[in-house]
Amino acid sequence: MTTSRRQHTLEVLVENEPGVLARVAGLFSRRAFNIETLNVGPTEDSSISKMIIGVAVEGHSLEQVIAQLDKLVSVISIKDVTPKAKEVHDTQPDYQN
Amino acid sequence: MAKHVPTANGTEMTGATSLVKSLEAAGVDVMFGLPGGAILPAYDPIYDSTIRHILVRHEQGAGHAATGYAQVTGRAGVCIATSGPGATNLVTPLMDAAMDSVPLVAITGQVPSAAIGTDAFQEADIRGITMPFTKHNYLVTNPDEIPGVIAEAFHIATTGRPGPVLVDIAKDALQKMTKYNWPTSIKLAGYNPKTTPDAQAITDAAALIAQSSKPVFYVGGGVIKANAHAELRQLVELLGGPVVTTLMARGAFPDSHPLHMGMPGMHGTVAAVTALQKADLLITLGARFDDRVTGKLSTFAPNAKILHADIDPAEIGKNRHADVAVVGDVKETIAALIPALKAALAKNKPDLTAWLRQMNSLKSTYPLGFDTPDDGSLSPQLVIQRLGQISGTDTIFTAGVGQHQMWASQFISYEHPRTWLNSGGAGTMGYGVPAAMGAKVGAPDSTVWAIDGDGCFQMTNQELVTCALNNIPIKVAIINNESLGMVRQWQTLFYDSRYSNTSLESKRVPNFPMLAESMGCVGLSCERPEDLDKTIEKAMSINDQPVVVDFRVHRDAMVWPMVAAGTSNDEIMIARATAPDWDSQEL
The missing domain is CATH 3.40.50.970 (Thiamin diphosphate (ThDP)-binding fold, Pyr/PP domains)
Structure with missing residues (x-):
């Protein structure tokens, strides 16, 4: 199946405070953005947490997702860390049955 | 104090x-x-x-x-x-x-x-x-x-x-x-709004304007929020291009100004709606391409490039791609744009004569108007128009939501910012009376009229007690058409006149003047055109108590022009099943 979905990975630093996950998840939900994966963990600074968010952009631009996330006061910074399209090292033999 | x-x-x-x-x-x-x-x-x-x-x-x-x-x-x-x-x-x-x-x-x-x-x-x-x-x-x-x-x-x-x-x-x-520990400074790692626009964006914006032969200033509520009305007027007069002010921006630019084409949107003027549709550039200032302005988005302003100035970066490109985006306080933005545009116009000043002639022709051919009911009953638009004319341009008007709100945005001439308060984005019925209370507290020396519907009034009128007891003498005009009028209009147009649950019977119950009196207000009523002016003048003469006037108006009046929800601005109707006569217009 071909779709126009594009995968992006965002590294989002947020204030480590109660409710911050609800703020981010609620934003994605109400703006109809798609979260594919979400990982939340600590940073060296105990007042800041790091979220790694896999976003499937469909019908919205990545810029819009980032701009809306950035409006949350609890969000400190957003970085697009989407891996560059990997060069394909095809080490497997092709089996053409 | x-x-x-x-x-x-x-x-x-x-x-x-x-x-x-x-x-x-x-x-x-x-x-x-x-x-x-x-x-x-x-x-x-x-x-x-x-x-x-x-x-x-x-x-x-x-x-x-x-x-x-x-x-x-x-x-x-x-x-x-x-x-x-x-x-x-x-x-x-x-x-x-x-x-x-x-x-x-x-x-x-x-x-x-x-x-x-x-x-x-x-x-x-x-x-x-x-x-x-x-x-x-x-x-x-x-x-x-x-x-x-x-x-x-x-x-x-x-x-x-x-x-x-x-x-x-x-x-x-x-x-x-x-x-107690009041902070000396505020540091928020995640909050740092950008107010000063980028110099390059201003230069690009000025260049784009100087290339345009059909520009329109699309002015939103942000201009009022930023107190940028004086700068706006300078910029407009520098270019000499037509202006439209959205529902939230009424008063940001004087209605009496010859370059003002009126309000765009679902119930906008033909001139304002057509200006956006035919423009080659929208100079968008503190506005957000709301669906009530754009109509069907894919057909909105099809030939226009977009200059979008807004303080909120998330508005840029949200609904419509911006060719040039300027993020910043719109007052600072316009102030920076004025000298930049002067410089750009010195090199190349486009001739806007033909464009202005077209717009002015639409403005004079399709002015806002209304029919006078032939049964001698009171026309709601006339009530609102006379309220505006009699109380003057320093008056602050608030409105509920519905037909009366649209008529109040159309038939009152707004000359100053912060004189028109309404619930634009949310469309909150019941906003009018309490908002008027707050407005009167904030501006005690101004006359404050709430123009309300009989439906809206029944949602929040209890605050008239608060007004009466706290010396907050607001004035309320109930435009009583005994209906949820805007919903009824949609039923007339789109539901085969099947009036499911829109009749409020509020010419029978409640008795609005008695209700007002019971809350410590003066209650008046008016149902004949010949009593209109003297009733308004009576209400204007009472300044020590809130006043409520029950204007019992014709039930079937409709709000025109209209761009039906979900349709293109090109399908604007000036009356039921009546489009403007485009063939006679050179567009």
Whole structure:
């Protein structure tokens, strides 16, 4: 199946405070953005947490997702860390049955 | 009023006193609220405060009053309520303020921190509930944090794109002792709105304007929020291009100005709607391409490049791609654009004569108008038009939502910013009376008229009691067509005139003048055109009491022009099944 979905990975630093996950998840939900994966963990600074968010952009631009996330006061910074399209090292033999 | 004496940091007091001292330190002079159990500790120091507290009859009234106050003064409006239902009654005004970018600070009591999460009496997760439509919100359980949070709340509400902030405070945090500690500076790692536009963006914007032969200034409510009306007028006159002002921007540019084409959108003028559709450039200033302006988005302004200036980066490209985006305070943006445009025009000044001739031809061919009912009954548009003419351009008008709101935006001439208050984004029926109350408190020397519908009025009229008891002499014009008029209009046009549940029978019940009298107001009524002016003049002559006038109007009047929901602006109708005569126009 071909779709126009594009995968992006965002590294989002947020204030480590109660409710911050609800703020981010609620934003994605109400703006109809798609979260594919979400990982939340600590940073060296105990007042800041790091979220790694896999976003499937469909019908919205990545810029819009980032701009809306950035409006949350609890969000400190957003970085697009989407891996560059990997060069394909095809080490497997092709089996053409 | 007693002068506010700053409290020394380190002074010992309860969290409640710290809250009230913090509100005083934030410059609050009035707040609208209603006490209850969880917020009760705060009401004890409120009793001694320099802040005027106005006791409303319903928390929704407090929220819209705070909005009316904010829209008139440009300062943050403040409302206060208790936990649970008190707090949830603020939900509608908070959503309303978020949609229309109104600086609002709402304080709510919360159950004691040990009881949070136990389904305690009057417990509601108001922070969770209001996350989608507050700019930010807080739950405070530590009294030491109160001054810092209040300072942040006002900073966030009033800077950048204004908006509502809610501060929920647990009852025990109000009761415990703390040391007052008003912050000397505010640092928020995640909040740093950009107000000064990039120089390159300004240069690009000026160049784009200088290349355009069919530009239109698409002016939104942000221009009023930023107090940029004087700069706007300079910029407009420098270029000499046509202007449209959205529902939220009525008054940002004088209606009497020859370059003003009127309001665009679903009930906009033919000239304003067509200006956007035929333009080659939209100079978008503090506006957000709302669906009520664009109509069907894919056919909106099809030939136009977009210059979009807004303080909120998330508005850029949200609904329509911007060819040049300028992020910043629109007052700073316009101020920077004026010299840049002068320089660009010195090199290349486009000839706008043909474009202006087309626009002026539309403006004179399709002025706003209305039919006079042939049964001799009162026309609602005439009532509103005469209210505007008799009370003058310094009057502040508020409206509910529906036909009367659209007519009030069309048939009153707005010459000054902050004289037209309405619920644009949210479309909150019942906004009119409490917003007028707040507006009158913020501008006590101005005449304030609430133009309300008979449906809207029955949602929030209890605040007239508050007005009567607190010397807030607003005037209310009920445009009584005994219907949910706008819904009825849609039923006429789109549901085969099947009037399901839109008849309110409000010419029978309630008796509005008697209702008004019972609330300590003067109640008047008018149903014949020949009584109209003298009734308005009578209402204008009463300034020591609120006045309510029941204008009993023709039921079948409709709002025109109209772009039906979901259709293209090109399909604008000037009356039922009547499109403008495009063939006679050179476009």
